[in-house]
Amino acid sequence: MCAQPAAQHDHEDDGSRTVLDARDITRALTRISHEILERNRGASDLVLLGIPSRGVPLAERIAERMASVEGVQVPVGSLDVTMYRDDLRLKPARTLMPTEIPPGGIDGKVVVLVDDVLYSGRTIRAALDAITEVGRPKGVQLAVLVDRGHRELPIRADFVGKNLPTSLAERVRVSLEPHDGVDAVQILETTPTHGKEAAR
Ligand SMILES: O=P(O)(O)OC[C@H]1O[C@H](OP(=O)(O)OP(=O)(O)O)[C@H](O)[C@@H]1O
Numbered sequence: 757m758c759a760q761p762a763a764q765h766d767h768e769d770d771g772s773r774t775v776l777d778a779r780d781i782t783r784a785l786t787r788i789s790h791e792i793l794e795r796n797r798g799a800s801d802l803v804l805l806g807i808p809s810r811g812v813p814l815a816e817r818i819a820e821r822m823a824s825v826e827g828v829q830v831p832v833g834s835l836d837v838t839m840y841r842d843d844l845r846l847k848p849a850r851t852l853m854p855t856e857i858p859p860g861g862i863d864g865k866v867v868v869l870v871d872d873v874l875y876s877g878r879t880i881r882a883a884l885d886a887i888t889e890v891g892r893p894k895g896v897q898l899a900v901l902v903d904r905g906h907r908e909l910p911i912r913a914d915f916v917g918k919n920l921p922t923s924l925a926e927r928v929r930v931s932l933e934p935h936d937g938v939d940a941v942q943i944l945e946t947t948p949t950h951g952k953e954a955a956r
């Protein structure tokens with residue numbers, strides 16, 4: 757059998773650097789799925805809530821892998837955090853995205869929040885507020901594809917696809933099928949002089 761070629765971590769025309777390709781992402785999601793099942797001793801009581809936009813397809817992919825491992829369909833929903841953000845007045849208006857809670861709700865369940873990138877932690881802080889409007893889970897855990905560091909709040913992920921040390925002058929771009937036509941995680945340089953807020 758031929759060895760698979762290693763992921764190409766090339767510089768693209770737009771100056772971005774690919775750090776995870778489609779196979780890397782698949783492997784990371786498979787590992788995260790196993791870790792969630794192991795931590796929770798199976799899939800009962802679990803609800804996956806993806807944070808739009810790219811957290812939702814990631815949650816769906818994790819649920820697909822759990823179904824193939826455990827033979828159980830873990831409920832998947834989406835949680836829009838827009839109205840709970842602490843920077844609503846500081847940034848351009850954001851489009852509201854759907855919040856769709858699975859029919860069984862989240863009361864007494866373990867909610868696993870799923871997002872693509874963990875950075876300052878402010879999105880997840882907002883998500884914890886948004887959850888309180890929906891129900892009272894017995895626990896909340898966090899799965900992210902990429903943790904790029906630079907936390908501003910005491911928030912950490914329970915399940916991480918890839919820890920990616922970055923500078924404040926960089927931006928992590930996650931592309932996912934079918935949203936973006938490709939699966940990739942890339943690092944882009946932004947203007948260093950504009951600091952953290954401009955890099956987001
Ligand atoms: O930890 P934080 O500093 O909050 O950053 C992480 C968030 O930033 C991105 O969302 P973004 O607001 O760029 O919108 P998007 O989901 O449309 O990409 C990303 O999808 C995370 O949700």
Ligand SMILES: O=c1cc[nH]c(=O)[nH]1
Binds near residue numbers: 873875904927929930
């Ligand atoms: O680099 C970053 C920071 C926040 N959100 C992203 O999607 N990328």
